[in-house]
Amino acid sequence: MRYGILIFLILLSFFVQAQDTYSNLTTKALKQKESAKEVDEYKQALNLYEIAFKNYPDSIDKVSLYYAAVIAVKIKDYDKAFLYLTPLAAMQTDGNGYPSWNYILRDYANEEFKNLISDQRWGTLKATAISKKKQFYDELQKREEEFYSGNKIILKETETAKQLYQQIRNFNPYKAKKESDYSISFIVNDSTKTSFFIHLPKNYDPGKKYSLLFFLHGAVRHNALVDYQFADWNLGGWNRYYTKYAEQNDVILVFPKGSRQYNWMTPDDGFFMIPEMLKVIKRGINIDDNKVFISGHSNGATGSFSYLMKQPTQFAGFYGFNTYPKVFTGGSFIENIKNRSFVNFSTDEDYYYPPNANDDFTRLMNEIKADYKEYRYNGFPHWFPQFDESEPAYKILFDDLTTRKRNPFPKEISWEFDDEKYGNIDWISNIKLDTLSSKAKLHKELNFKITQWLEYNKDDSLISKTVDKAAFDFPRSSGRIKAQYDNNIFHIETSGIQSFLINISPEMVDLKKEVKVYINNKLCFKGKVAYNRAFMLQNFENNKDREQIWINYIRLKVQ
Incomplete structure (x- = not known):
């Protein structure tokens, strides 16, 4: 014993x-x-x-x-x-x-x-x-130099303007990469730097064009800029399903780092970062210009929605987990969504944005016939991506991403803005406001009331409280423009607009024939448009876009 x-x-x-x-x-x-x-x-x-x-x-x-x-x-x-x-x-x-x-x-x-x-x-x-x-x-x-090495953009000065157009379309100076993961520094201003982390598909082939997805992190008020990042910071944890499905679908992932001051939500100081990061990324790797997307969680999802509302030209589609669908730096002109798309993954226990407000927002999206989808997951809080049950949402996202493509030359455009920094959408650019003019019939304000909001009480229990809150704010006067083209004829309607440019592509018009532009039913331009070499070079320098190429522009003033 x-x-x-x-x-x-x-x-x-x-x-x-x-x-x-x-x-x-x-x-x-x-x-x-x-x-x-x-x-x-x-x-x-x-x-x-x-x-x-x-x-x-x-x-x-x-x-x-x-x-x-x-x-x-x-x-x-x-x-x-x-x-x-x-x-x-x-x-x-x-x-x-x-x-x-x-x-x-x-x-x-x-x-x-x-x-x-x-x-x-x-x-x-x-x-x-x-x-x-x-x-x-x-x-x-050294790794950053290797990321950019061999990819200096040089266009032949001896080419004719028409040949230059084809040269831009076929431009591919890209080289193979030694690594799959790169931390790239990014200059915010003369005294401030941050970074983005980029994850390439296995066996990256520089001869192939790849889809690219930005992920915008949340909690911007509690983050700080860092000039380096690691794989473990980005590819696991809450982001594990981005990594899983990106690798399955050969999608490049990009993780920018924002902070309280420089981010994609508010204030506006850092909003330039994502388009500029895309521009420098195109120096290093072969991106499909028609398949660039933005996603995010919480503040990052609000950021994704904000790019859709304010600066969607370079992107094909937008996604958000637990989104607050509002622009916090100006007006939320939600008809702008009709230029692209948004997929929202919401939960019924979210303190950030309540389910009843998501219901009303979805109803409004359906009324304006927007390309918008909401997927509701019941029984989950704001931090939905933490749970394994969130995986089906990522499959939906990547199924959408793999089949969706930007139309670089849409036949119709509808755009409203209140800050001239964002007076650009596809083939209309440099739009200037006329806030003293009276509004036209096309200039309508869309909004709704939120009456219930979820919050945690002192016992950490989720309760509903009564509120009286407008879904969107409109702190400044805005301008609105609706435009369409067909058979070399452009019809433009404006409200609160004094001038703008129409950018021209040979994919849009027959350059051998005259182009006509009608503004508010008045003929404002009639003539042929020729290739403008200097404009083409400057435009390509500005955006590195090999699909949405402008060969010239028409300057127009609203009479």
Whole structure:
């Protein structure tokens, strides 16, 4: 009997040891650290880390070394603090979380490790971290140069204007890529940089044109710009299904990094970033200009909707998870959706935008015959992408994306705006407002009231509260333009517009014949349009678009 008990205790000991994996030990250590108040409690946490380091030396990670060093400083064991900080500073960056050197060099390290700074070992430690940081950025720069290498855009100056048009259409200077993942820096302004992370399909072929999907992250108010990103930050977790279906469908993924000030929702300071990122991406890889899309979650979904409302020309379609369908920097002119499409994935337990408002929005979309679809998932909160049950939504998204294509020369355009920065849509550009003129019949305001909103109470329970809220705001006077063409004849209706350009493509009109333009039923232009070499070159420089190519323009003033 005693022998049996002994065997049982030995097996139990092995079982307990088996449970104390590196992960379990460091998790316990972190919990102990977070709850500790007394020195002895901090010592217990450090002891757990030390057991983990001793028993699993091949598993030692930078986060645990950092926490162990922080605890050592708290208990004033500075030798141990340096013991853990020294290998941390020298670690190679592993692509997960912060680079190791950042724990030593970031701003608040001086506060966390203030009692170490006077020690000469701190200077040595910092020098190691600075060296590792330089190596990191040197490697980033090399990868970025390789991403763009061999792709300098050169158009032959000797070509005739007509030949130049064909040269642009057939333009392909692209080279094979060494990697599938690139972190690319992006200049926001003279003093500010951010980045985007780009994930290429396996066996990327530079001779093939690829669909591209931007993913705009949410929580813009709680994010900060960073000039580098890692695969682990973007391709797993909530984004795992983007990665899965993008790889199945050979779609390029792009993950921009925004912040409270520079983002795609509000304010307007960073709204230029996505179109500009697309432009620089086209320097490096072969993109199908008619298959570029935007998706996002929460604030990112609102950003996707905002590009649809304000700047859709370069894009084929838009998607959003848990979308707040509103422009926060001006008017929400929802008939603009008729130029493209939007697919919304909503949930019935969303505090960000309530289901009853989604119902009314969908009803309005149906009334104006917009290309809009909403898929409702019941029983899920705002953070729907976190759940495995969200996977069918991604399949719907990619099924739509793979079959959808931009029409670069639509026969009809309907556009309304209140900021001249966004006075451009496909073949109409540089539209100037006339806010003093009276509104025409085509200039109608579409809106609805929201009366119920979901929110979490102090008990963290979701409740419905009564509100009296307009779905959209209209803080400024707007202009509206409706346009169509057929058989070399353009008919334009305007309201609140003083002037604009019609961009011309040989895909739209017969250049051998006269073009006629009627504005509000008055003939305002009659004549032939010829190729304009300088305009073609400038236009291609501006957007790198090989499908929507303008050979000249007609300048028009509303009389």
